[in-house]
Amino acid sequence: MTAAALANEFAIDVRAGLTERAQKALPPKYFYDGMGSALFEAITLLPEYGLTRADERVVRRCAPELPGWFRNEVVVAELGSGSGRKTRSILEALRVCQPALDYYAIDVSRTALEACRSELAALARVSPLECTYLQGVRHLAACRQPHQSLLILFLGSTIGNFTKAGAARFLADIRAQLQPDDGLLLGADLVKAPAILLPAYDDALGVTAAFNLNLLVRMNRELGACFEPRSFRHMAIWNERESAIEMHLCSVAKQEVAIPGAGCVAAFREGETIWTEASHKYTAAGLREMAGAAGFQVSGEWTDARWPFVETLWLAE
Ligand code: AVJ
Numbered sequence: 490m491t492a493a494a495l496a497n498e499f500a501i502d503v504r505a506g507l508t509e510r511a512q513k514a515l516p517p518k519y520f521y522d523g524m525g526s527a528l529f530e531a532i533t534l535l536p537e538y539g540l541t542r543a544d545e546r547v548v549r550r551c552a553p554e555l556p557g558w559f560r561n562e563v564v565v566a567e568l569g570s571g572s573g574r575k576t577r578s579i580l581e582a583l584r585v586c587q588p589a590l591d592y593y594a595i596d597v598s599r600t601a602l603e604a605c606r607s608e609l610a611a612l613a614r615v616s617p618l619e620c621t622y623l624q625g626v627r628h629l630a631a632c633r634q635p636h637q638s639l640l641i642l643f644l645g646s647t648i649g650n651f652t653k654a655g656a657a658r659f660l661a662d663i664r665a666q667l668q669p670d671d672g673l674l675l676g677a678d679l680v681k682a683p684a685i686l687l688p689a690y691d692d693a694l695g696v697t698a699a700f701n702l703n704l705l706v707r708m709n710r711e712l713g714a715c716f717e718p719r720s721f722r723h724m725a726i727w728n729e730r731e732s733a734i735e736m737h738l739c740s741v742a743k744q745e746v747a748i749p750g751a752g753c754v755a756a757f758r759e760g761e762t763i764w765t766e767a768s769h770k771y772t773a774a775g776l777r778e779m780a781g782a783a784g785f786q787v788s789g790e791w792t793d794a795r796w797p798f799v800e801t802l803w804l805a806e
Pocket of ligand 1: 689
């Protein structure tokens, strides 16, 4: 997708999300501009946010076992490349049997793709694909060689940003692009006490608040909007029924905000929120069920004891 098309998609989503629905909402993928990606990296260092450290610990444990599951040459594709740090141990493990390794990073964020390339260039031939996850997987499925197996990495619990129904559909769509002997390594954050989860999304330093409020700054910069970030407050809540942490931006006053680049004016009541993210938490059993429903065979499962988090390897049957 071109930069212009991406900007236009942002305008369309902002207009729909802030003027056409009872619950205002924006998709979380828009967090990750340059500032947002930097703030997310800072989040991963927060004492309250154990998720990324758990993910890294489990990936390090499961990486050496991965090559054993594949008979063919493996081509690695990562959905949401992030900084690429976790991916290192996986590429290092695969390189033991396969020194010339192809790694495709699929991300809508150019910043993330660049960070990822410099982090991993020494370990593999890195090809960035600036597109949506499904577009990327479809492209690779179409151009891989018959003797190659695709290993899709979907780490860091990005799956949590989908609704449970959306995740099921997405995983089935991925599966439909795969062949027998292809695999998906999925990392998901597990359900844990709200007393642990809430501070992870509302930290003492206010980094997560800045990450959330940065969406307003992004709309100001890219769409000429007139948001006053100080007139919104960061909110994190635990939605028990959905098993999800929700983040919102709460308007502290009644206000109207012009967003010229999206051709609209957004009106807020005092206390009205923009729902910016749902971070769904899973159970190991729930994930196994989802694997089966999407047409995968669960082959490996690794969990972290300190911060319940699971890495699960699914093979296409
Ligand atoms: C990158 C989607 C896994 O949901 O925990 C961190 C993003 N949002 N703090 C998450 C996030 C607020 C993160 N994921």
